[in-house]
Amino acid sequence: SGAGAGRRGDARAGLQLPAGRRAESARRGRRALGALEASEASEASEASEALAALADAKLCVGAGPLSAGGRAASVAAAPPRARSVLVKFIIGARGCGVPVEDREDPYSCRLLNITNPVLNQEIEAFGLPEETPAEDREDRVVSVSFRVLYPIVITSLGVFYDAGEAGFQRNITVRLYQAEQEEALLSARFSPPSCGVQVNRLWYKPVEQFILPESFEGVIVWESQDLHGLVSKNLHTVTVNDGGGVLRVNTAGEGSLPHEFLEGVEGVAGGFIYTIQDGDALLRNLHTRPERFLRHVAGLREEDALLRAESAAYDDIVFVDIVDTYRNVPAKLLNFYRWTVRTASFDLLLKTDDDCYVDLEAAFNRIARKDLRRPNLWWGNFRLNWAVDRTGKWQELEYPSPAYPAFACGSGYVISRDIVQWLAGNAERLKTYQGEDVSMGIWMAALGPKRFQDSLWLCEKTCEPGMLSSPQYSPRELAELWRLKESCGDPCRCGAG
Template sequence: MHGGKLLPSLSMRSLALILFPCVIAVLVHEWWRLKDQTDFFSDIRAAVNGSRRMVYEVVVGVLSARHHHDLREAIRATWMGYIRDHPDFRNRVLVKFIIGKHGCAIPEEDREDPYSCTQLNLTEPGAVQDVTVLSKPSALVPSDVSAICLDFKVLHPIVITQLGVFPSGPQNDFRGSVTVKLFPVDQKEPVVTAHLTALSPGVYVEGIWYKAVEQFVLPKGFEGNLLWESQDPTGLMTVNVSKVQLNSGGGVIKLGPIEDGTLPHRSAHGFPGLAGGFIFSIYDVEGLKTQLHGRVDRQQAHKARLHKEEKALQEESHKHGDIIFVDVVDTYRTVPYKLLYFYKWMVRNAEFSLLLKTDDDCFINVDEVLMKIDYKGLIRSNLCFRRAGLWIV
């Protein structure tokens, strides 16, 4: 009786074991059929639209500035031409120049620096030669740190003449000991130093104690920071920056952010803030006036150059078909965006194993690259961001 109940159960189990592989086979077959149809129709769409994805072993993206026509021609005549004429390499390697779609509309003389496209907002200098960054500070509070730092950038040459510290006594007198140092960005040695003590506080001018320092001309593009240090944080006073107005001398200097919540960058000497001031004079005032008076003429001439440059680029692109225009303003600082947009374009339009970035002043040994196609990458750990120069972050 017990055996009679077991037989139907065994029969159902056996049937399931037989049918299961068949069901899997049917599902796999149906999946492949649908996939083939999808690929088939995708191929038809690509053929109709002329957008069938090409396959390459290596794609070389050549970063190039809009006005570097001669460098691009040199590449076309050398290693790029070698690829084009080689019966094997022409189908394995693709080379494209990466160029920003837009030229900077600001003449180079009127930019903050040659690496970006930021307007230099200078105004006519006044009759007073000495510029005080901050006068009559109010709402001073004791600092809770022993080092406070202010970043700044020079947009027209200046000479710093005095470094100052906020008073720390109840009658605006100076107590304690504070050292003020001027550092170039990313440098460990100061350019000038002023040491203020209770016995030698310097001179009191409009709410700040100052000491004269050795004078150096800080050129346009100089990036530095002022550091206020004290062994006793209670002797270091700071100010509520929302209640003060800083004087940039008509735009000849650009002060870094010091608002509450601003975090120090990795190479900073102290916490962002303001524990005093400084006095500077504008160097070459006549040169500054000449620059300002010629701004309109420079703008008109630059606009004409941009129009001529754009026309030449379009003719070059139509002739050679090897330029990718990416939607950025073409400057040094936008290079990361140029690479990103180029990579995005390549992923959409081609398949490749290796993407190689180079510049338009470099030579590529194509044979060596293809021999070492098993690329392992370059890994750099603990890499600091640059705080000055071309690749500032």
């Protein structure tokens, strides 16, 4: 989405980006990071004069992305001091070439690759090749996780059986959970007197039928009620039928740590039968995909032309070599730091989001009062013991701990130049995680900066006198905040009440 702060000709008591300009690119899903850099070498302009520092610190500000709604960041002006601040937006050089409707999720650029879906019939999710025997292992609990990419209905749960046994001689419970939930959605119990129906090399029992929606994260757990283990197989040795691409089985891979929500050993001790929900709608969607791609590519060309024209007219954009998606925001941040170190002279860097109100005058005043122009500084409003989400928009499967290290809210924080230099110098080796704010926390855990806690960097959409930043505003709401700020000096309200 668009990030905005300060155009030439827009600077008065406050700066805000006209919604129409940034929204031209934002409504098509492009996300921007902006930079305000205080450099004696920067060109003089109305915007840079209006954003001059009260403190004698050179400040670089990055306005980062959160949404794709045409939102624009706004920053307060400080008394003029020529050539102090230069406005830059950092934007991915390429938009995602896949329409949102055709992605696995709206946060990445991964194509939802459904081809030849198996419609109007039941599908066995797992099977054993004829030459592959199931093994009687020591494991009494085995589980596997999967992700639904198009709605399905599970009709039966099943278990492998031991071909060497006369009949079914085991007591096994199979449960389906939604990831991170403790209560099972579906369950089936298998025993010698009640073993279900044999299909191919599995025993199945019917279960209550629920539609599992797109993006559903499921875990199937097989648990032996006997002293001996389950008949089970490694995931890599079973046949997976994904119905043409409507689901994906997750595996941590050999030697990797298992996902937190798995129970027991990762593997397969049976299977499930499912059907694809509303196959006609799926066929219609696939039939119209080529037309959507053509429209989307045309939109990207138009967007690129608008961005290039704006960059040529205002010299306010830096394009970084990255595909512009939400999942790539941490990598975009590292690219931003590398660009900043190469091109800017500054002491402190302020990162914010594109939907934020930011009062630079208050920030500069606070820098002077608190003597924050110092090395190894991280100034922000920190979240502590923040739980790691294993599902949803903020899903993180590769950070194994249950909680993140302390991290500053992304609506606004400041780091010193030496930290920026360290991040830029190690950008090629730093692993990116699901969000730029939590990624910063993980990266900084190795560096040990001096944290300066300040609750005036608001984490939620609230308005408080003296706030340094506040997130999640639309362009119209930002305009109203600045109208109040200009009228009476308080963005929250003017006059009594």
